[in-house]
Amino acid sequence: MLALGKLLELTLAGHEPSAKIQLTPDGTRLRWLDEGALEVTPPAARDNGLDLLLSAGIHGNETAPIELLDRLLRGIARNELHPAARMLFLFGNPEAMRRGERYVEQDLNRLFSGRHEQTSGFEAIRACDLEHLSATFFGKDTGRTRLHYDLHTAIRGSKIEQFALYPWQEGRAHSRRELERLRAAGIEAVLLQNKSSITFSAYTYAQLGAEAFTLELGKARAFGQNELVNLDLLENALHALIEGREVITGEPTLDGLQLFAVSREIIKHSDSFQLHLPADIENFTELAPGYLLAEDIADTRWVVEEQGARIIFPNPKVRNGLRAGILIVPDDGSGLA
Ligand SMILES: O=C(O)CCC(=O)N[C@@H](CCC(=O)O)C(=O)O
Ligand SMILES: [Zn+2]
DSSP states (O other): OOGGGGHHHHHHHTOOOSOOEEEOTTSOEEEEEETTEEEEEOOGGGOOSEEEEEEEOSSTTOHHHHHHHHHHHHHHHTTSSOOSSEEEEEESOHHHHHHTSSOSSSOGGGSTTTGGGGSOSHHHHHHHHHHHHHHHHHOSOTTSEEEEEEEEEESSOBSSOEEEEEOOOTTOOOOHHHHHHHHHTTOOEEEEOOSOOOSHHHHHHHTTOOEEEEEEEEEOOOTTOOTTSOOHHHHHHHHHHHHTOOOOOSSOOOTTOEEEEEEEEEEOOSTTOEEOSOTTOOBTEEOOTTOEEEEETTTEEEEOOSTTOEEESOOTTSOTTSEEEEEEEEOOOTTOO
């Protein structure tokens, strides 16, 4: 196997490869760009016009998706997978990955779309680098198709194990075709965002014009302990996408895919913030109207008013000013294009 196929190993060891460019026997070019960043270019005759950005490890302890990207890249470097797509592989937060922690100083996935300019430190620099790497990768050629999957796992268990978050941009409709693609890849639910955000997928969606998603793929576990999450459907779908073998048929069907919309983000304003949920509550747990969800400084109370409300990502330990949970409600998909 080509040495650059071991990007994960290189990244965890903090090594810069001596040979930055390598070619597979089928003419695919691998180019190391930066720590945890590798570009894959198919031979021109096979290039199908898709620019595919795959990222994982934005949170360093979310290892199942990191291992998935490692398998894909090794497949390419062994000449077993034959890309028709141009690709950028990114391991988001190498130092946090080495430490097995979500982040080192601050949550990298809250520092995009310029937010890194308002702060400093390790993750701020990395967010800036990741923005440049992805902007350069997608470049100025608008004739190509841009797709970004930012792969994560959740801190807690979930009633719906594999789900996606679809960013939002003014005047832009969410794509039914992209949702069909996700459904075929084993994604069971999609949360349609309705305001801008400072996550990585929100940046590539709104600033770089990519179709972009955060994918949540089970619960965060240490390296080598991910046998409980079955990513076979996603992995097969990614193989087909990478090799340009995807079969697109007629009108997209979303059968079985559950859609949700954000009703409210619960923002933690102060150290007095209290979340009234059991520590082991699962994502997508339903909350009845009238339920007192949280309290904060100045008598702020978060009471559930919505019918069919569910909670995802409840986390009272986030920094003040950040979201400590999302209240979501079922969506009928009428706004899809
Ligand atoms: O389980 C949790 O509480 C967080 C899991 C996670 O890291 N989720 C992402 C979602 C990003 C998005 O909103 O698109 C995050 O919080 O960064
Ligand atoms: Zn994450």
